[in-house]
Amino acid sequence: MFDYRQEPVRTIMMIDSKSFYASVESVERGLNPLKSILVVISHAPNTGGGGLVLAASPMAKKLYGISNVSRYYELPDDPRLLKVPPRMNLYIKKNLEINAIYQKYAAREDIHVYSIDESMLDLTKSWHLYGRNPQETARQIQQEVRAKMGIYTSVGLGDNPLLAKLAMDIEAKHSNSLMATWHYQTIPDTIWKIQNLTDVWGIGQRTAVRLGKLGITNMYQLAHTDPYALQANMGVIGAQLFATAWGIDRSIIAQKYQPVSKSYGNSQVLPRNYDQAPEIEVVLREIAEQVGARIRKRHLQTGLVTISLGQAQKSAKTGRAFYSHQTRITPTNLNDELTQVVIGLFRAHWTGAPLRNLSVSYGELTTDQNQQLNFFETTQIQVQRRKRDFVIDRLRQQYGFKTVVKASSLLRGGTAIQRAGLVGGHNGGNSYE
DNA sequence: TCTGGGGTCCTAGGACCC
DNA sequence: TCTGGGGTCCTAGGACCC
Secondary structure, X not given: OOOHHHOOOOOEEEEEEOOHHHHHHHHHOOOOOOOOOEEEEEOOHHHOOOOEEEEEOHHHHHHHOOOOOOEHHHOOOOOOOEEEOOOHHHHHHHHHHHHHHHHHHOOHHXXXXXXXXXXXXXXXXXXXXXXXXXXXXXXXXXXXXXXXXXXXXXEEEEOOHHHHHHHHHHHHHHOOOOEEEEOHHHHHHOHHHOOOHHHXXXXXXXXXXXXXXXXXXXXXXXXXXXXXXXXXXXXXXXXXXXXXXXXXXXXXXXXXXXXXXXXXXXXXXXXXXXXXXXXXXXXXXXXXXHHHHHHHHOOEEEEEEEEEEEEOOOOOOOOOOEEEEEXXXXXEOOHHHHHHHHHHHHHHHOOOOOEEEEEEEEEEEEEOOOOOOOOOOOHHHHHHHHHHHXXXXXXXXXHOHHHOOOHHHHOOOOOHHHHOOEEOOEEOOOOXX
């Protein structure tokens, strides 16, 4: 069907730090990450102490069937099981150290940090410097990370990024060697053997159901369906899925991924249902300013503000729990302007139904070389406001969030003070304000 | 499981323009 | 003026990933 001679053949390595958070916590305690029985569990202040398992060690998974979405109350009451709080800042630091090791093996532009525990390396030009074949080089990287960091890694090798990622997800993670290699030539024995569509990167529950309606329930069937019918049915996604089934991925790491963020946003689940506009607005202001600080730190301005409101219950009318609204604005990164837009969106669109989830996101980012002045206020006032925002940002970076707190955050409903020190909504681990 | 949190990409339909 | 046609921009929603 496909003439693979036309496809790019590279040596791509997808590396995943096994049970990363749990492994870091094990190593910090002098335990072997494969033998320890440990879970990292978040006590988010907003979920009433319910707690959510962010990571479980392999043995914890095996012995108790704990998964990464287990809740605190589902955990067994067994003293052998270590339950530890997350330290997000530590994981970020360890991730940087691991990637520094990778940089010995591949040039910076040939490394793509995919997530906090996954990186993709293009070793086409460099693998031969370290081993007689790519597998030997991969083994050496695994050993070095294990020796220096105590962390085990799963490695998928492939002729392109897609094959490497699938080799890692589907085979390497579950094999004893923690390594697997997938080539174009072995697709019938690898991709086409995948029975569960949702195991495949890019196919979630909804897509699996849609494919099921077309009579497609595994990867072999997907590869042997009529691609034109698929595309007619599912658009670009259909074409992409078909390519995936044949292991086709024409991207090259150095070209495909530009690390520039397109948007920044924060969201949070509220500690209870909020049904009063003033207390909802307090939290929206807090989030609006939190995201504002993030874009100011990167010297960006936003031209597109989006809020998303999650209801306590699905709407009887629409059947949905979430709705979002956005608006374009003259680019800014000033708190007063951002909060004004966010609150304006809220007041224009809130249905009045109780809310449990709030989010604010800033897109259309541009650099803030020059401040856009508006027509309604004097230049002096606007410049002062900008300075004030930056001064507060610096104080908080140095001395902690609570150094400067808005009076409104002390009102009923505010969550910012409680959440100070969280990283990605979880405990940063080195913040004792 | 949208009652964890932070992102990206795609699509349908409407507004608006010529 | 849903009965001409093409194009762009914008918004809201859906789906997926880690």
